[in-house]
């Protein structure tokens with residue numbers, strides 16, 4: 001089986017040290033497995049998109065020498081594909097229109113463990129609704145970095161938001177399938193989303209098995225995840241900075257880079273990283 005992995009940034013801000021770690025780790029894992037590495041722009045949520053962020057991300061990836069092996073796709077241009085999959089879920093009674101707000105749902109969930117209010121009381125035609133997929137059992141799986149993950153029962157969750165936007169879960173599951181991704185290497189902040197994604201893969205009868213590896217997150221001084229929201233510094237694209245940033249990133253990825261690695265060409269820095277790469281050696285967390 002040919003390895004196919006991806007890096008899927010949302011253009012909500014420029015890349016920072018945390019997103020570079022994810023990009024570099026997913027790239028090294030793909031290349032160490034003689035695999036294909038793709039870049040996918042997850043621009044589904046217009047209110048969160050920052051003007052110019054996609055351009056900044058693509059320029060940074062290029063400066064870092066991280067080139068997608070196939071043309072880059074953008075989720076904003078794939079709405080019809082998501083709609084087809086959504087229609088199929090609804091037609092097969094695997095998803096239903098739901099008008100509950102998050103707080104209504106919370107209150108209802110508290111009343112009974114698993115209340116499918118809108119499934120039993122369909123909202124009137126013409127009301128603005130979201131669509132919720134019927135949850136179910138998600139099997140245990142072994143994350144290549146975080147270790148064994150218990151089986152769980154996933155509650156019904158949103159695949160189309162009430163504001164008419166497709167939810168991340170639907171788009172990511174559909175795209176990973178259609179792009180034949182079989183290795184998902186991404187930040188640990190998405191570990192808890194994985195069971196939902198596995199359930200959705202099952203509902204859509206997707207057969208592609210996926211390996212998951214959830215990387216440790218770089219934390220800010222206050223212990224918070226470094227993120228665009230916490231205004232993490234964008235990475236600089238000067239050559240000296242990139243060399244330093246790559247060797248720092250390798251250190252975080254438990255590669256133990258020699259001090260003089262920094263003086264090499266970028267391509268040789270990656271070559272060294274690919275040779276040394278061992279997913280199983282990665283720490284589950286990074287120190288603040």
Ligand code: GLU
Nearest residue numbers: 008009010042172186190
């Ligand atoms: N677009 C998501 C993010 O930027 C990543 C999705 C994924 O890797 O599954 O957080």
